[in-house]
Amino acid sequence: MTDSDHAYDLICIGGGSGGIATARRAAAHGARCAVIEASRLGGTCVNVGCVPKKVMWQAAHSREVMARAGDYGFSGVAPTLDWGALVSARDAYIERLNGIYDRNLDKSGVDLITGHAHFIDPHTVVVDGQHYRAARFVIATGGTPGRPGIPGGDLGIDSDGFFEMTDRPEKVAVVGAGYIAVELAGVLHQLGSDVELVIRREKPLRGFDTAIQDAYVEAIGAHGPTLVNHFTPAGLEAAWGGYSLHGTDGRSLEGLDQVIWAVGRLPNTDELGLEAAGVDIDESGTIPVDAWQASNQPHIFALGDVTDNPYPLTPVAIAAGRRLADRVWGGEADRHLEYRDVPTVVFTHPPIGSVGLTEADARAVHGDAVQVYETRFVPMDFALAPAEAKQRSTMKLVCVGAEERVVGVHLFGVGSDEMLQGFAVAVRMGATKQDLDETVAIHPTSAEELVTMT
Numbered sequence: 001m002t003d004s005d006h007a008y009d010l011i012c013i014g015g016g017s018g019g020i021a022t023a024r025r026a027a028a029h030g031a032r033c034a035v036i037e038a039s040r041l042g043g044t045c046v047n048v049g050c051v052p053k054k055v056m057w058q059a060a061h062s063r064e065v066m067a068r069a070g071d072y073g074f075s076g077v078a079p080t081l082d083w084g085a086l087v088s089a090r091d092a093y094i095e096r097l098n099g100i101y102d103r104n105l106d107k108s109g110v111d112l113i114t115g116h117a118h119f120i121d122p123h124t125v126v127v128d129g130q131h132y133r134a135a136r137f138v139i140a141t142g143g144t145p146g147r148p149g150i151p152g153g154d155l156g157i158d159s160d161g162f163f164e165m166t167d168r169p170e171k172v173a174v175v176g177a178g179y180i181a182v183e184l185a186g187v188l189h190q191l192g193s194d195v196e197l198v199i200r201r202e203k204p205l206r207g208f209d210t211a212i213q214d215a216y217v218e219a220i221g222a223h224g225p226t227l228v229n230h231f232t233p234a235g236l237e238a239a240w241g242g243y244s245l246h247g248t249d250g251r252s253l254e255g256l257d258q259v260i261w262a263v264g265r266l267p268n269t270d271e272l273g274l275e276a277a278g279v280d281i282d283e284s285g286t287i288p289v290d291a292w293q294a295s296n297q298p299h300i301f302a303l304g305d306v307t308d309n310p311y312p313l314t315p316v317a318i319a320a321g322r323r324l325a326d327r328v329w330g331g332e333a334d335r336h337l338e339y340r341d342v343p344t345v346v347f348t349h350p351p352i353g354s355v356g357l358t359e360a361d362a363r364a365v366h367g368d369a370v371q372v373y374e375t376r377f378v379p380m381d382f383a384l385a386p387a388e389a390k391q392r393s394t395m396k397l398v399c400v401g402a403e404e405r406v407v408g409v410h411l412f413g414v415g416s417d418e419m420l421q422g423f424a425v426a427v428r429m430g431a432t433k434q435d436l437d438e439t440v441a442i443h444p445t446s447a448e449e450l451v452t453m454t
Contacts, residue, residue, distance in 0.1 A: 018142075234248045289309075359396070
């Protein structure tokens with residue numbers, strides 16, 4: 001390779017979904033691009049996030065469905081889970097995806113550089129002693145799980161460690177109140193573990209509409225996992241019979257086989273040498289960016305979990321990166337991601353779906369112009385279940401103004417993950433409550449409840 005071979009129009013630092021999507025789109029517009037990645041392609045989402053999590057959720061959901069089969073007249077020996085077989089199949093699937101990402105980069109004409117990138121000046125990075133220059137950079141290095149700074153904190157595992165478990169723990173505490181915590185707690189509970197979800201406040205899922213928080217708390221109160229609230233960890237120790245998790249109020253959770261920390265993620269920026277590039281970071285290590293994903297250095301962009309965007313979701317990073325490439329190399333001068341009306345799903349049991357403003361946020365902006373519609377019902381999935389096994393769904397519409405424009409849709413219940421996408425389109429297009437009312441319902445489904453609310 002000559003020195004000119006190491007010069008690019010764009011270098012994306014980070015081979016996750018966001019970095020790869022940006023590089024491939026820019027290459028499609030004719031830019032010469034490279035992606036630098038030190039680990040497996042696909043980033044957090046593919047390797048230790050969304051994808052393997054969804055595989056585990058599907059396994060948990062399968063067990064849940066099998067447990068309800070008796071309601072429909074099925075009988076027989078209950079199946080048992082081979083955790084090792086599940087993990088082996090999951091990891092083989094992830095490995096195939098790694099290969100697909102590699103081949104797609106090659107098909108797009110994007111160079112893959114393996115190693116850790118470190119800036120030495122605003123236009124140059126070093127990887128394993130080799131210099132690479134670019135007119136523009138995109139930093140998309142993602143985040144890493146955080147841990148509490150308490151005695152014995154290293155005895156627990158984080159969400160990455162969850163995917164390294166070779167056995168299912170019999171008794172486990174999952175510490176955290178966000179979507180990662182409730183998802184892992186739900187998966188382990190459905191697969192047969194005794195799970196305690198440990199949170200510092202009254203309810204988990206802060207930031208979601210209160211109707212969703214309440215519906216989730218009610219559901220786990222009836223069906224598990226066990227909620228341990230107002231518990232702030234003070235220390236973790238290995239004791240006879242398992243781990244002991246101690247709280248600041250004197251309470252202790254004893255006999256734990258495992259403790260999983262799901263207490264937030266930290267941006268992977270500390271080893272990039274950003275000071276040499278003149279890129280500002282804030283106290284948490286995130287890179288402040290403007291509406292165009294640009295840092296304080298106009299040729300250095302950042303997207304995904306290394307920024308302070310309010311939606312740390314894989315599709316958001318992909319969308320931001322593709323729009324960036326379209327603007328810079330595709331001639332679409334105003335192309336950028338608008339961080340609003342972004343749909344999100346939490347894979348609890350049943351799932352949560354949310355798009356737009358919560359009721360509280362809507363009232364803070366629009367005051368008395370807010371009108372709310374809400375319904376709770378037992379979906380047909382549980383029509384034949386005994387009373388104690390029935391699970392209720394919750395749906396809520398948040399509307400604004402005389403025309404009752406729908407600005408928020410919040411769902412908890414079977415099928416929420418799949419039905420949300422279409423309603424997210426409606427919200428983004430400015431649909432009104434009357435638009436929903438005028439839409440013929442699909443019966444019998446849970447989704448019809450969203451167009452029949454009064």
